[in-house]
Amino acid sequence: xxxxxxxxxxxxxxxxxxxxxxxxxxxxxxxxxxxxxxxxxxxxxxxxxxxxxxxxxxxxxxxxxxxxxxxxxxxxxxxxxxxxxxxxxxxxxxxxxxxxxxxxxxxxxxxxxxxxxxxxxxxxxxxxxxxxxxxxxxxxxxxxxxxxxxxxxxxxxxxxxxxxxxxxxxxxxxxxxxxxxxxxxxxxxxxxxxxxxxxxxxxxxxxxxxxxxxxxxxxxxxxxxxxxxxxxxxxxxxxxxxxxxxxxxxxxxxxxxxxxxxxxxxxxxxxxxxxxxxxxxxx
Numbered sequence: 209x210x211x212x213x214x215x216x217x218x219x220x221x222x223x224x225x226x227x228x229x230x231x232x233x234x235x236x237x238x239x240x241x242x243x244x245x246x247x248x249x250x251x252x253x254x255x256x257x258x259x260x261x262x263x264x265x266x267x268x269x270x271x272x273x274x275x276x277x278x279x280x281x282x283x284x285x286x287x288x289x290x291x292x293x294x295x296x297x298x299x300x301x302x303x304x305x306x307x308x309x310x311x312x313x314x315x316x317x318x319x320x321x322x323x324x325x326x327x328x329x330x331x332x333x334x335x336x337x338x339x340x341x342x343x344x345x346x347x348x349x350x351x352x353x354x355x356x357x358x359x360x361x362x363x364x365x366x367x368x369x370x371x372x373x374x375x376x377x378x379x380x381x382x383x384x385x386x387x388x389x390x391x392x393x394x395x396x397x398x399x400x401x402x403x404x405x406x407x408x409x410x411x412x413x414x415x416x417x418x419x420x421x422x423x424x425x426x427x428x429x430x431x432x433x434x435x436x437x438x439x440x441x442x443x444x445x446x447x448x449x450x451x452x453x454x455x456x457x458x459x460x461x462x463x464x465x466x467x468x469x470x471x472x473x474x475x476x477x478x479x480x481x482x483x484x485x486x487x488x489x490x491x
Contacts, residue, residue: 255349258282258299266309267324268332275307276350277318290479291416291448292441293385300389303355305382306362313340315361317382319436320375328369335368352390359383377422378435381445384415413452420449424458440472447483456487463487 261274283296294301308315313336324332345354363379391408394401423434423446432439447462466472466480 253298255299258296258301259304259349264307264309264321266312266314267322268314268329268337269309269312271309271311273309273311276304276345277307278304289385289388290482291381291384291452292445293388300352300386300393302382302385302389303350303352306355306358308358308361310342310344312337313342313361313365315358315365317362317375317379320366320371324369331369332365336365352386352393355386356383356390359386372426372430373422374426374430374434377419377426380415380419380422384412384419387412387415416449416452420446420453420455423449440466440469440476443469444476444479444483447480451483451487456490459483459487 258278259276260279262277263272263274265272278299278301283299283301285294286297287295289295305317306315307318307321312333314332345358347354350358359379359382363376363383366376366379387408391405391412394404394408398404423442426434427442427446432442434442437445443462443466447459447466450456450459450462463480463484467477467484469477472480
């Protein structure tokens with residue numbers, strides 16, 4: 209656009225030929241924008257921002273129901289514990305891993321929910337549905353106690369349908385993770401905090417021991433991938449669980465197997481080296 213003040217040299221105002229006609233207004237606008245940015249309240253992220261109610265049809269009773277799940281791609285992964293428990297900003301996603309039909313009591317981890325054979329459905333109807341007392345989850349989120357209860361129902365169903373050892377072990381591992389999350393989020397000013405913390409950690413350890421036992425059985429009878437984990441990953445997990453269960457001989461055996469593997473990736477090998485160092489430093 210041609211400058212409106214072009215040609216003002218002869219009147220002594222040639223220096224204005226490239227002037228910004230609305231300089232003061234632009235300056236004021238910039239200052240207001242900066243001030244607004246400085247005064248803007250930090251965005252508050254709620255757990256409900258990460259979840260949604262998804263519709264399901266129960267493969268056991270045929271009822272239509274909804275279960276809370278984590279929105280795909282919404283939560284940001286910020287790391288993981290040494291036993292592969294994923295950690296996300298703003299939400300403990302493991303709380304939402306179990307899907308449960310509140311009409312009949314059928315429950316399972318999401319990856320197994322629809323994988324039922326007719327004989328398994330019959331077993332669940334006979335051994336779970338016939339005993340189930342109907343409940344409802346009405347909170348906007350699943351609390352830790354509710355998440356544990358839903359995983360417990362998943363384990364009851366896995367036992368009833370005679371699931372593979374790996375599925376039962378995986379549920380136990382998820383339970384351990386949820387108990388850990390619960391312990392991390394116990395209010396420190398709560399009455400009997402120390403007792404609640406001790407009880408929660410004891411429950412986590414019980415779940416870990418059962419997960420370890422189940423995965424030991426599964427590697428003898430099942431071919432990887434096991435619960436979605438390749439051979440190196442399940443071997444690393446077993447090494448970690450062995451240490452937690454004070455089974456150091458097996459831990460060393462699993463670690464050596466990873467470090468000598470030609471197929472294990474460097475990330476898993478580095479984790480195995482960390483475990484090896486942990487054993488070395490253990491009295």
